Amino acid sequence: MSDDRAAAYIALCADLEAEHRSLAGVLASATVDFDADTPAEGWTIRDQLSHLAGFDEAATTSLSDPDAFRAELARRIAEGDDPIEGYRRRGRAGSASSVIAWWADANRALLDAAAEADPRHRVPWYGPDMSVMSSITARVMETWAHGVDIRDALGVGPEATRRLRHVCHIGVGARPFAYAIREMAVPDEPVDVVLDSPDGTTWSWGPGGAADVISGSALGFALLATQRRHADDTDVTATGDAAREWLGILQAFAGPPGTGRAPLP
Numbered sequence: 331m332s333d334d335r336a337a338a339y340i341a342l343c344a345d346l347e348a349e350h351r352s353l354a355g356v357l358a359s360a361t362v363d364f365d366a367d368t369p370a371e372g373w374t375i376r377d378q379l380s381h382l383a384g385f386d387e388a389a390t391t392s393l394s395d396p397d398a399f400r401a402e403l404a405r406r407i408a409e410g411d412d413p414i415e416g417y418r419r420r421g422r423a424g425s426a427s428s429v430i431a432w433w434a435d436a437n438r439a440l441l442d443a444a445a446e447a448d449p450r451h452r453v454p455w456y457g458p459d460m461s462v463m464s465s466i467t468a469r470v471m472e473t474w475a476h477g478v479d480i481r482d483a484l485g486v487g488p489e490a491t492r493r494l495r496h497v498c499h500i501g502v503g504a505r506p507f508a509y510a511i512r513e514m515a516v517p518d519e520p521v522d523v524v525l526d527s528p529d530g531t532t533w534s535w536g537p538g539g540a541a542d543v544i545s546g547s548a549l550g551f552a553l554l555a556t557q558r559r560h561a562d563d564t565d566v567t568a569t570g571d572a573a574r575e576w577l578g579i580l581q582a583f584a585g586p587p588g589t590g591r592a593p594l595p
Contacts, residue, residue, distance in 0.1 A: 380421025501555030
């Protein structure tokens with residue numbers, strides 16, 4: 331593994347730790363009703379944290395014992411055991427402090443497992459296998475996205491840091507998946523994505539010079555890619571039919587298309 335790749339992986343793991351720490355700090359500094367609703371219909375703050383804890387645990391198993399993960403996945407499929415609902419039930423059965431401790435312990439275990447893993451290795455997940463590096467990137471995205479819901483419930487705005495690059499990168503890379511999950515054909519036209527980063531620099535993906543362009547802030551794109559905001563409530567714009575179509579189905583997460591969010595009042 332090259333020195334640059336190793337350094338990028340170390341930085342990625344540090345970003346996951348920082349994302350967890352940031353959200354934990356918000357929870358520690360606010361008066362929190364853990365059973366309060368979040369903007370995600372049917373999800374409380376407790377549910378959001380249980381989701382993060384459970385899938386951090388699953389990611390740890392995927393990295394450290396892939397065969398055990400595959401066996402558990404096969405069992406879930408055979409029994410119709412939805413992990414999302416299972417983690418929600420577990421979180422609702424315990425105290426708020428136990429959920430916080432579960433999430434903290436699960437994140438720490440994941441970081442420890444990631445430190446021992448080769449980022450190039452492919453590991454199983456609830457869909458196609460992915461590289462270890464992609465797995466950790468996905469955990470950054472999930473922590474930030476569910477953190478947005480929690481922050482919204484607490485009246486705290488979403489945080490915009492350089493860590494958003496991971497969220498945006500997944501959103502861009504998931505373009506083929508966004509079409510495939512809807513049984514749509516990906517247009518032949520390339521699309522450039524050009525975003526203003528939180529530090530004032532420009533992040534870009536695509537061939538450069540494409541006629542179709544998605545542009546705006548990295549925060550706006552990340553909110554759309556994770557379906558945490560309606561397009562009307564961001565500064566993201568699309569030029570060209572292919573760009574507009576993609577922006578309308580943009581998603582950075584696995585699974586079926588979400589319902590999105592209504593415009594803010």
